Amino acid sequence: MTDVAVAPTETVPVQGSGPKRALKSFTSLLRQRPSAAVGLGILLFFIVLSVIAPWIAPHSTQNPSGPVYAGPSAKHWFGTDDGGVDVLSLVLVGGRVSLIVGAAATAVAMGVGGVIGVLSGYFGGWIDMLLMRITDYFLVVPDLVLMIVVATLWGPSLSHVILVIGLLLWTSTARIVRAEVKSVRERVYVRRARTIGAGHTTTIFRHVLPQVAPLLIANTVLSVAIAIFDETSLDFLGLGDPNGTSWGIILEHANERTAVSYGAWWTVVPPGICIAAVIVGCYLLGQALEDALNPRLRISHFAFRSWRLRPLVGLGKDAT
Amino acid sequence: MNWTEYVIKRVAFTIVTIFVAISLNFLLFRVLPGTAVTNLARIPDASIQLKRHLRAEFGLNQSLGRQYWDYLKQLAHGNLGNSFANQQPVSKNLRLALENTIPVVTIATILSLIVGIATGVYSAWRRGSIGDQISTNAAIVLYALPTQWIALVLLIAFSKYLPTAGASNPFAVTPPPFWQHLDDIAAHMVLPALTLVLTLYGGNTLIVRSALLETLGEDYMLTARAKGIGRGRMMWSHALRNAMLPIVTLVTLSLGSIVAGAILMEVVFSWPGIGSALYQAVVQRDYPMLQGGFLLFTVSVVLFNLLADLLYFKLDPRISQ
Amino acid sequence: MSAPTGGDHLLEVEGLEVFFDLPNGELHAVQGVDLALDAGERLAIVGESGSGKTTTILALMGLLPPSASLRGTVRLGGRDLLSRGERGTDEWRWRDIATVFQGAMNALNPVRTVGWQICEPMRVHDTDTGTAARERTRELLSLVGLPAAIEHSYPHQLSGGMRQRAAIAMALACEPKVLLADEPTTALDVVVQASILDLLRRLSDELDLALILVTHDLAAAASTCGRLAVMYAGRIVESGPVSSIAERQEHPYTRQLFTAIPDLYDRRSVRAIPGAPPRLDHEVLGCAFAPRCDVRFGRCDHERPVLLRVGASWEAACHLAGPGAPAAAGLPGSADDAAARAEVPVQPVSSGDPALELDGIAVRFPRRRSLGKLLRGRPREIVRAVDGVSLGLVPGEMVALVGESGSGKTTTAHAIVGNVSTSAGTVVVSGHELSRMDRKARRRLRHSVQLVYQDPYESLDPRMRVRAILDEPLRVNRIGSGRKERQRLAAEALSKVGMDPPELFLGRFPHELSGGQRQRVAIAAALVMNPAILVADEPVSMLDVSVRAEVLEVLDTLRRTQSVSIVMITHDLSTAAHYADRIAVMYLGRIVEQGRAADVVAAPRHPYTRALVDAVPVVRGGDRRPTVISGEIPDAAAIPPGCRFAPRCPLAVPECRDVDPPLLPVAEGHSAACVLLQVAGTVAT
Numbered sequence A: 001m002t003d004v005a006v007a008p009t010e011t012v013p014v015q016g017s018g019p020k021r022a023l024k025s026f027t028s029l030l031r032q033r034p035s036a037a038v039g040l041g042i043l044l045f046f047i048v049l050s051v052i053a054p055w056i057a058p059h060s061t062q063n064p065s066g067p068v069y070a071g072p073s074a075k076h077w078f079g080t081d082d083g084g085v086d087v088l089s090l091v092l093v094g095g096r097v098s099l100i101v102g103a104a105a106t107a108v109a110m111g112v113g114g115v116i117g118v119l120s121g122y123f124g125g126w127i128d129m130l131l132m133r134i135t136d137y138f139l140v141v142p143d144l145v146l147m148i149v150v151a152t153l154w155g156p157s158l159s160h161v162i163l164v165i166g167l168l169l170w171t172s173t174a175r176i177v178r179a180e181v182k183s184v185r186e187r188v189y190v191r192r193a194r195t196i197g198a199g200h201t202t203t204i205f206r207h208v209l210p211q212v213a214p215l216l217i218a219n220t221v222l223s224v225a226i227a228i229f230d231e232t233s234l235d236f237l238g239l240g241d242p243n244g245t246s247w248g249i250i251l252e253h254a255n256e257r258t259a260v261s262y263g264a265w266w267t268v269v270p271p272g273i274c275i276a277a278v279i280v281g282c283y284l285l286g287q288a289l290e291d292a293l294n295p296r297l298r299i300s301h302f303a304f305r306s307w308r309l310r311p312l313v314g315l316g317k318d319a320t
Numbered sequence B: 001m002n003w004t005e006y007v008i009k010r011v012a013f014t015i016v017t018i019f020v021a022i023s024l025n026f027l028l029f030r031v032l033p034g035t036a037v038t039n040l041a042r043i044p045d046a047s048i049q050l051k052r053h054l055r056a057e058f059g060l061n062q063s064l065g066r067q068y069w070d071y072l073k074q075l076a077h078g079n080l081g082n083s084f085a086n087q088q089p090v091s092k093n094l095r096l097a098l099e100n101t102i103p104v105v106t107i108a109t110i111l112s113l114i115v116g117i118a119t120g121v122y123s124a125w126r127r128g129s130i131g132d133q134i135s136t137n138a139a140i141v142l143y144a145l146p147t148q149w150i151a152l153v154l155l156i157a158f159s160k161y162l163p164t165a166g167a168s169n170p171f172a173v174t175p176p177p178f179w180q181h182l183d184d185i186a187a188h189m190v191l192p193a194l195t196l197v198l199t200l201y202g203g204n205t206l207i208v209r210s211a212l213l214e215t216l217g218e219d220y221m222l223t224a225r226a227k228g229i230g231r232g233r234m235m236w237s238h239a240l241r242n243a244m245l246p247i248v249t250l251v252t253l254s255l256g257s258i259v260a261g262a263i264l265m266e267v268v269f270s271w272p273g274i275g276s277a278l279y280q281a282v283v284q285r286d287y288p289m290l291q292g293g294f295l296l297f298t299v300s301v302v303l304f305n306l307l308a309d310l311l312y313f314k315l316d317p318r319i320s321q
Numbered sequence C: 001m002s003a004p005t006g007g008d009h010l011l012e013v014e015g016l017e018v019f020f021d022l023p024n025g026e027l028h029a030v031q032g033v034d035l036a037l038d039a040g041e042r043l044a045i046v047g048e049s050g051s052g053k054t055t056t057i058l059a060l061m062g063l064l065p066p067s068a069s070l071r072g073t074v075r076l077g078g079r080d081l082l083s084r085g086e087r088g089t090d091e092w093r094w095r096d097i098a099t100v101f102q103g104a105m106n107a108l109n110p111v112r113t114v115g116w117q118i119c120e121p122m123r124v125h126d127t128d129t130g131t132a133a134r135e136r137t138r139e140l141l142s143l144v145g146l147p148a149a150i151e152h153s154y155p156h157q158l159s160g161g162m163r164q165r166a167a168i169a170m171a172l173a174c175e176p177k178v179l180l181a182d183e184p185t186t187a188l189d190v191v192v193q194a195s196i197l198d199l200l201r202r203l204s205d206e207l208d209l210a211l212i213l214v215t216h217d218l219a220a221a222a223s224t225c226g227r228l229a230v231m232y233a234g235r236i237v238e239s240g241p242v243s244s245i246a247e248r249q250e251h252p253y254t255r256q257l258f259t260a261i262p263d264l265y266d267r268r269s270v271r272a273i274p275g276a277p278p279r280l281d282h283e284v285l286g287c288a289f290a291p292r293c294d295v296r297f298g299r300c301d302h303e304r305p306v307l308l309r310v311g312a313s314w315e316a317a318c319h320l321a322g323p324g325a326p327a328a329a330g331l332p333g334s335a336d337d338a339a340a341r342a343e344v345p346v347q348p349v350s351s352g353d354p355a356l357e358l359d360g361i362a363v364r365f366p367r368r369r370s371l372g373k374l375l376r377g378r379p380r381e382i383v384r385a386v387d388g389v390s391l392g393l394v395p396g397e398m399v400a401l402v403g404e405s406g407s408g409k410t411t412t413a414h415a416i417v418g419n420v421s422t423s424a425g426t427v428v429v430s431g432h433e434l435s436r437m438d439r440k441a442r443r444r445l446r447h448s449v450q451l452v453y454q455d456p457y458e459s460l461d462p463r464m465r466v467r468a469i470l471d472e473p474l475r476v477n478r479i480g481s482g483r484k485e486r487q488r489l490a491a492e493a494l495s496k497v498g499m500d501p502p503e504l505f506l507g508r509f510p511h512e513l514s515g516g517q518r519q520r521v522a523i524a525a526a527l528v529m530n531p532a533i534l535v536a537d538e539p540v541s542m543l544d545v546s547v548r549a550e551v552l553e554v555l556d557t558l559r560r561t562q563s564v565s566i567v568m569i570t571h572d573l574s575t576a577a578h579y580a581d582r583i584a585v586m587y588l589g590r591i592v593e594q595g596r597a598a599d600v601v602a603a604p605r606h607p608y609t610r611a612l613v614d615a616v617p618v619v620r621g622g623d624r625r626p627t628v629i630s631g632e633i634p635d636a637a638a639i640p641p642g643c644r645f646a647p648r649c650p651l652a653v654p655e656c657r658d659v660d661p662p663l664l665p666v667a668e669g670h671s672a673a674c675v676l677l678q679v680a681g682t683v684a685t
Helices: A019-032 A034-056 A087-123 A125-140 A143-154 A158-185 A188-195 A200-236 A247-256 A269-293 B003-031 B036-042 B048-057 B064-076 B090-125 B130-144 B147-158 B178-216 B219-226 B231-253 B255-269 B274-284 B287-315 C053-060 C082-092 C114-124 C130-143 C148-152 C160-171 C190-207 C218-224 C242-247 C252-260 C298-302 C334-340 C371-375 C409-417 C439-446 C466-476 C483-496 C515-527 C545-561 C573-579 C597-602 C607-615 C675-680
Strands: C011-022 C025-037 C042-046 C068-076 C097-100 C178-182 C210-215 C227-232 C235-241 C308-311 C314-316 C356-366 C382-393 C398-402 C424-429 C449-452 C533-537 C565-570 C582-587 C590-596 C664-667 C670-672
Touching: A019 A034, A019 A269, A034 A087, A034 A269, A087 A125, A087 A158, A087 A200, A087 A247, A087 A269, A125 A158, A125 B003, A125 B287, A143 A158, A143 A200, A143 B003, A143 B255, A143 B274, A143 B287, A158 A188, A158 A200, A188 A200, A200 A247, A200 A269, A200 B147, A200 B255, A247 A269, A247 B147, A269 B130, A269 B147, B003 B064, B003 B287, B090 B130, B090 B178, B090 B231, B090 B255, B090 B274, B090 B287, B130 B178, B147 B178, B147 B255, B178 B231, B178 B255, B219 B231, B219 C097, B231 B255, B231 B287, B255 B274, B255 B287, B274 B287, C011 C053, C025 C053, C025 C068, C025 C210, C025 C235, C042 C053, C042 C190, C042 C218, C053 C068, C053 C178, C053 C210, C068 C082, C097 C160, C114 C130, C114 C148, C114 C160, C130 C148, C130 C160, C160 C190, C178 C190, C190 C210, C190 C218, C190 C607, C210 C218, C218 C242, C227 C242, C227 C252, C235 C242, C235 C252, C252 C545, C356 C409, C382 C398, C382 C409, C382 C424, C382 C565, C382 C590, C398 C409, C398 C545, C398 C573, C409 C449, C409 C533, C409 C565, C449 C515, C466 C483, C466 C515, C483 C515, C515 C533, C515 C545, C533 C545, C545 C565, C545 C573, C565 C573, C573 C582, C573 C597, C582 C597, C582 C607, C590 C597, C590 C607, C664 C675
Parallel strands: C042 C210, C042 C227, C097 C178, C178 C210, C398 C565, C398 C582, C449 C533, C533 C565
Antiparallel strands: C011 C025, C011 C068, C227 C235, C235 C314, C308 C314, C356 C382, C356 C424, C582 C590, C590 C670, C664 C670
């Protein structure tokens, strides 16, 4: 028993259950941790921007609308690229692809990884061993190299990119889900449920999944960041969709078409900042979610500021 | 379990992994759609005879099992085939490339570790302060910025002052004296190394910071504080020493980032290392080089993982029993 | 503080207050504590969760987190300790005052050797260096009863008791004048606990060391220390000599606390304290204990009582205490109370067909071989967790299965319920032998045996309301004709455990219930299946002391009114003695003694039982010295030949290694398994 300053026998009641309660805890999380709010804000901003991109893009993304490698101006906020195409429009439209690829690849990874993780963690045995061996291998092989090889052999296309990224992402999700499922399975109330006769399906859906779901969501958000990062890298190496445009492809073109010699920083800076912003947003939100789900209220014993001494008011035993 | 047992287990795992890598290498290149044979169509003007000849040369007319066996035999002799692009043995190309990659990656990794640990420790020590926030947010941002972007931006910014491509001056007619040569290489190395350090240190900072914060909340830290040994000692002898364990684990997992960063950096700076070699192989569809590169990368990382595992064992007394 | 009057004391604490700055307000955790301690004196601070006792200790050492602020003074030998900031505090920490925390896993650094950790403060405070430090380390280890070789061990290689001794050795490294021990024996087995408390007593006497022992265990406090301070809601409500307080308690909380704890020899009824301690995030008007007090009257609700002298070095903060207090006529004072607390009648041994019969139960499982052993062809080790247990229970009977960790009692519990399969022996439930039945019939019979788990905070799914938790076993097993019927059964079960009206609780989540309530819900969830047998695995060990009786009462009522048979697993002999009809003592997988509860406790026949009984701290125990049992309980895969207790038994003779004694009757309904019984017919005391 720990001597906690708040009596454990009194608790704070929380109303509602299920989705309503989840929403309430989420909003309180946003209030308590500004980083989560910032992250969410950034993501929403870019999502909205991407959705309305075709309507707000000032110029065409295919046809030149200005001089080659012109610097930022009133007409072209981000200048033009080597073909005279407006960079701002490219960035806006490219954002759609980047976000879609990120989301799709993550969906693949979550789906496959989640299911395998749950089965492996819950049932153990040889399924688990097999999974562990496979994911051990994937963990050790350098991601980008494997993706490069597969993408090269398969041929560059949008769907290939999504699948290749998903192929590598599912392993870390599976491991995380497996670890959590294993730990939840050992919790007393789950064992109790099994003892009183609940079947596997019931146990998984009623007891295990509700505990695992929040962590899965946090992991999903973080995975989107990784997926976008990977997509950018693949694009840069020429393995992205040859006909499309995305932030990563804008960077690739900048490199390929000697933007450096022209000093055309405006073709490089905006897409990179957008990529970084989205990744930072995902990271902040995902980390905050993960931290919130690990409620180990540790008071750090390493106090870098000492406790404060208040002056003693009045004398005697019961100074109030 | 004791040391010997642990070593045996880990080495066995490494060998199996390498074997799987080799086999996967084989399978990918023979089995995936768009492999050598079907892509021979991409070689312009490939006549039927040429195709047949190439088929025979690569042994692609034999059974899969036979091909596999031949492949293994070749590998045992260190023969990775010949590059399509320059007709040189793949192993020779890779060796030359490796000689260029190792110095810059090693320096950058060590620097990024030092900077990462220093900033991570600082952030954990001064948790919640302005310094911590700046340091942590800077780390997050740098971690999120793509390597190629950092490289390009640095290039554009410093193109006037520092060489922008290659590892050394390509226009020297006669080999220059040693110190001048070294100076030249160093000048070329600045931006690439800086790019890598900036890319990598952020992740390290975050890892170190979170591992330390976790450790600082443990009960034995309260005991350490109660002993009156002072904050510096607490941090060094107790917190960091315990945090080394998760740090080693996590840094090991970031080996993939080092590889990815190296590849992207070399592409931007045209640094003639294995990253560039891999990229060239992709562009030119130079399958032997691609295969060789994949193998080299994988085996290197697997070996480093083994080293890290052994190090971990030494650090944690709880598993050495 | 006025307690030992006059003069300066070694340690003086005046007006100590601690505030915590939390996101939802300020917490007044310690509300004005005064203490005084002299060299060689032992003070126990007793309280439950939320009383502020640990916070007080942390405050004394300046170990509070940055969200805390402090008021008051702490003086050691006249020197003000807390006004110098962190660095100033570092100078005297460990040198003048040292601490021993709750052992558990992590109070010692896991990656440093014990020797290194003991030497460290010596080096830092410059008391000893180099070889002198190593010398002293060895001295300290021997002082606490540890072999010198421990200096090269890591904490995870030591047992709980050894770790605690190492922590004590470490605390003494710089020869402090005061030792603060915060719950040093929680989570340790009772025999080990007794030896640690004995060690602390001895050290305090030999080294003239002042000791403050913080604990929730009143009996441990009373048997170890000379003075007692009882804390409630951040204040000391009573403090004085143990001898005085043990006789008569001046503060109702103290009195009710004594009443709430079963004593090994005291047969009087036990009563839980209703309600819960107050939250400390807002100021309480009047006496903090008033809502739970059985003698409150008008003044208590709006006037806070102050500590008043009630005897020699004795104070209590109650309007009814001390001179000038209103007459306590008719109110339960200790004098009337003794008469009011009736003796618990000894339940006559009921007859009838046994509800449960275990015959020679064994649970054995192989242990995984390490690679080295595998290669060398060593056979698998077999862990004999339960090695031949026979037990019978009639309806309405409660049997306590008592033992320490490693005794196999928990495994036996799980074998009875069917969670673990037995390697040998038979389990007969209500006359039906389980192994002879087919799966379906066995499943149905299993419902007749239900398990209540130890941890009320973990055994209920935090996402399910009470209604759903009670509904689940019914729904899954298709009991009850429909939802309405199931709801009715659920409400009925809640009533049976005393949670009336049931509607009040059905809609709540576990975190909205107190610990005692949660455990009662767990019992209700077991009851809802209408079992004949209830197995309770340490049902109260994780609850606050004042609340335990609440749950134990429920179990007691169940067996008296519903004829449910109960197997209670516990390590606490006092609880067993008080509530159970019979006690069976387990050691290393076997029952070594069993009989009527009163008999086993009053006249134990087996040396192990004797040691357990002696080790239980008793409030009025005086100067009992526990029997020393050397060593640790052996590995269940390597059970010693002959009598399994022989290697540690103080009375062992050579024959004990040759013969494995069976349970032999020594009196009516009382049997024990000891070689000496066969030889002499009785065990020399």
